[in-house]
Amino acid sequence: xxxxxxxxxxxxxxxxxxxxxxxxxxxxxxxxxxxxxxxxxxxxxxxxxxxxxxxxxxxxxxxxxxxxxxxxxxxxxxxxxxxxxxxxxxxxxxxxxxxxxxxxxxxxxxxxxxxxxxxxxxxxxxxxxxxxxxxxxxxxxxxxxxxxxxxxxxxxxxxxxxxxxxxxxxxxxxxxxxxxxxxxxxxxxxxxxxxxxxxxxxxxxxxxxxxxxxxxxxxxxxxxxxxxxxxxxxxxxxxxxxxxxxxxxxxxxxxxxxxxxxxxxxxxxxxxxxxxxxxxxxxxxxxxxxxxxxxxxxxxxxxxxxxxxxxxxxxxxxxxxxxxxxxxx
Amino acid sequence: xxxxxxxxxxxxxxxxxxxxxxxxxxxxxxxxxxxxxxxxxxxxxxxxxxxxxxxxxxxxxxxxxxxxxxxxxxxxxxxxxxxxxxxxxxxxxxxxxxxxxxxxxxxxxxxxxxxxxxxxxxxxxxxxxxxxxxxxxxxxxxxxxxxxxxxxxxxxxxxxxxxxxxxxxxxxxxxxxxxxxxxxxxxxxxxxxxxxxxxxxxxxxxxxxxxxxxxxxxxxxxxxxxxxxxxxxxxxxxxxxxxxxxxxxxxxxxxxxxxxxxxxxxxxxxxxxxxxxxxxxxxxxxxxxxxxxxxxxxxxxxxxxxxxxxxxxxxxxxxxxxxxx
Numbered sequence: 001x002x003x004x005x006x007x008x009x010x011x012x013x014x015x016x017x018x019x020x021x022x023x024x025x026x027x028x029x030x031x032x033x034x035x036x037x038x039x040x041x042x043x044x045x046x047x048x049x050x051x052x053x054x055x056x057x058x059x060x061x062x063x064x065x066x067x068x069x070x071x072x073x074x075x076x077x078x079x080x081x082x083x084x085x086x087x088x089x090x091x092x093x094x095x096x097x098x099x100x101x102x103x104x105x106x107x108x109x110x111x112x113x114x115x116x117x118x119x120x121x122x123x124x125x126x127x128x129x130x131x132x133x134x135x136x137x138x139x140x141x142x143x144x145x146x147x148x149x150x151x152x153x154x155x156x157x158x159x160x161x162x163x164x165x166x167x168x169x170x171x172x173x174x175x176x177x178x179x180x181x182x183x184x185x186x187x188x189x190x191x192x193x194x195x196x197x198x199x200x201x202x203x204x205x206x207x208x209x210x211x212x213x214x215x216x217x218x219x220x221x222x223x224x225x226x227x228x229x230x231x232x233x234x235x236x237x238x239x240x241x242x243x244x245x246x247x248x249x250x251x252x253x254x255x256x257x258x259x260x261x262x263x264x265x266x267x268x269x270x271x272x273x274x275x276x277x278x279x280x281x282x283x284x285x286x287x288x289x290x291x292x293x294x295x296x297x298x299x300x301x302x303x304x305x306x307x308x309x310x311x312x313x314x315x316x317x318x319x320x321x322x323x324x325x326x327x328x329x
Numbered sequence: 330x331x332x333x334x335x336x337x338x339x340x341x342x343x344x345x346x347x348x349x350x351x352x353x354x355x356x357x358x359x360x361x362x363x364x365x366x367x368x369x370x371x372x373x374x375x376x377x378x379x380x381x382x383x384x385x386x387x388x389x390x391x392x393x394x395x396x397x398x399x400x401x402x403x404x405x406x407x408x409x410x411x412x413x414x415x416x417x418x419x420x421x422x423x424x425x426x427x428x429x430x431x432x433x434x435x436x437x438x439x440x441x442x443x444x445x446x447x448x449x450x451x452x453x454x455x456x457x458x459x460x461x462x463x464x465x466x467x468x469x470x471x472x473x474x475x476x477x478x479x480x481x482x483x484x485x486x487x488x489x490x491x492x493x494x495x496x497x498x499x500x501x502x503x504x505x506x507x508x509x510x511x512x513x514x515x516x517x518x519x520x521x522x523x524x525x526x527x528x529x530x531x532x533x534x535x536x537x538x539x540x541x542x543x544x545x546x547x548x549x550x551x552x553x554x555x556x557x558x559x560x561x562x563x564x565x566x567x568x569x570x571x572x573x574x575x576x577x578x579x580x581x582x583x584x585x586x587x588x589x590x591x592x593x594x595x596x597x598x599x600x601x602x603x604x605x606x607x608x609x610x611x612x613x614x615x616x617x618x619x620x621x622x623x624x625x626x627x628x629x630x631x632x633x634x635x636x637x638x639x640x641x642x643x644x645x646x647x648x649x650x651x652x653x654x
Contacts, residue, residue, distance in 0.1 A: 145525055145530070145533070145535060145555070146523070146525065146535050146537065148537060148551055194521050194539070194651065196521070196539050196540070196541045196547045197547070198471055198472070198541075198545050198546060198547045199471075199545070200469045200470060200471035200472075200544075200545045200546055200568070200569060201469075201471040201472075201567065201568075201569050202569065203469075203569070208471065209471045209472045209546075209547045209567075210547075211472070211539045211547050211548075211549050213521055213523055213537065213539050215523070221523035221537065222537075223523070223537040223539065223549060223551075225472070225474065225549060227471070227472050227547075227567070229471060229472045229567035229572070230567075230572070231567070231570075231571050231572045233571070234572070245535055245553070245555050245556075247530065247533060249557055250555065250556055250557070250558070322519070322651055323650070323651055324521070324649065324650075324651070
């Protein structure tokens with residue numbers, strides 16, 4: 001019996017990657033998709049050889065056991081609550097929410113309905129990060145003193161640059177992955193955050209540059225560059241890096257360093273051809289197995305998603321008030 | 330012949346001596362170090378005269394080059410300026426803002442040639458980046474990240490480990506990056522910093538500094554005396570029309586790797602060969618300015634502003650607050 005999964009909205013570009021993972025997974029079936037953009041639903045159903053449902057309600061009334069939500073950020077909460085009410089397990093694209101109260105409502109809805117709510121943090125599955133975690137836990141660098149992370153990218157455009165739909169700009173788009181890795185690596189909560197933001201890259205009514213400074217509950221400090229600062233000619237979409245500074249040494253992780261440099265005369269540009277493991281697939285694979293009844297191992301829970309997004313939300317307030325502020329629990 | 334005197338004969342004193350030796354129009358008229366044995370050894374090695382005391386050095390030369398530890402800069406700079414000597418002073422300008430102010434006032438009062446030795450401005454990679462940014466090649470600057478450091482610097486007296494003397498990684502090390510940023514991007518509005526400096530970990534210091542510039546750009550500096558892999562620098566500057574990046578571990582023109590005698594591990598030494606090294610270019614520029622009456626590229630106010638920014642970052646790291654300039 002294959003695990004039956006549906007996708008709610010293709011607003012987020014990661015939906016295509018997850019659809020591909022589901023189509024190639026031996027024990028998963030992409031039953032269908034629904035989207036508030038009906039045309040997009042039709043086009044994506046054609047592309048992924050699956051069924052387009054007329055409405056989210058119709059998708060949730062079908063035989064699907066679980067859904068992946070890839071809508072605009074502000075729609076995560078209502079869609080997750082609908083899916084929970086229909087008794088479907090949920091994997092929700094990041095950031096989990098754009099307001100703390102929405103995240104709380106999502107967690108409560110999933111708990112009330114007895115369904116799983118997971119957050120799409122594929123970086124957790126990166127073999128480079130997993131090995132970093134093992135090295136750190138083995139005591140290789142001694143006492144942890146500081147962390148330095150980056151998750152820079154190019155501007156995705158579209159609704160990502162409309163704060164009414166995304167909840168902000170670069171900061172909310174690119175804070176949560178590394179915030180989650182820091183929590184997972186250290187087992188510590190991020191309790192305080194400061195941020196500087198700017199818009200000199202695109203001069204829009206949203207932040208395209210974001211530099212966060214964070215303090216963990218044990219006093220370890222960290223910074224994170226969450227800017228959309230990669231130029232159009234940059235050879236790839238961006239990066240995820242994390243350095244851990246310890247009393248006995250340092251570990252530096254560059255998650256997408258496993259690439260070839262491709263000098264592409266046809267496209268008249270240089271690109272990176274990534275050859276590392278597909279972390280989206282590793283994440284979707286565990287989601288499928290958990291829906292089938294296996295225990296969770298690496299998947300980020302709804303609570304994990306909440307904690308990481310709460311760092312971004314506190315960072316926006318800190319940037320506004322010009323002072324470090326606590327992260328809301 | 331221009332007569333130069335060097336005070337402070339440690340690592341930087343030697344570095345500067347090597348540069349002056351390549352200038353046929355420069356005579357090292359005197360050297361001085363309050364460690365008399367070190368002064369004697371230096372004098373013998375380079376065949377230059379040792380001054381009996383600092384006054385004797387001041388009398389013997391036209392240019393005074395101060396290469397002492399930071400906390401003693403003012404003590405040597407002020408009498409030199411007051412004696413009307415041209416002064417080139419190692420970075421940071423001084424350990425405290427009060428000392429910096431005294432130096433600035435003295436330079437203004439006596440109208441003497443003065444240059445804080447922010448040698449980074451003469452490193453060709455940093456100079457090229459400054460030129461490109463200022464030419465507008467990257468458009469409006471949105472973000473700049475700089476990284477500097479390696480393992481903890483060790484000296485006989487271990488003065489780097491004494492925060493009161495060195496100012497730690499924020500004042501001593503990333504003053505270079507502060508100066509480059511001020512030179513390239515202009516004034517800073519506010520700074521927020523985290524550091525290990527006040528945890529008093531033996532021979533470990535590290536900082537992550539966030540800056541907001543008046544022009545709206547956001548900056549980040551990592552300064553480390555915690556990295557056992559050796560000294561490394563990198564930077565990237567992102568603008569609305571492009572980006573520059575430099576990484577000293579990647580852009581390496583020459584590398585030599587040798588096997589140890591016993592066959593066990595070797596040492597790799599990366600090199601950046603150039604016709605003239607940055608210390609030569611820096612000191613040549615100052616000597617030329619003294620001879621021609623031109624104002625040096627790096628002013629005493631630049632030295633003051635870099636220290637002011639570094640001390641603001643230290644204050645932020647110490648108090649946990651954002652410090653506005």
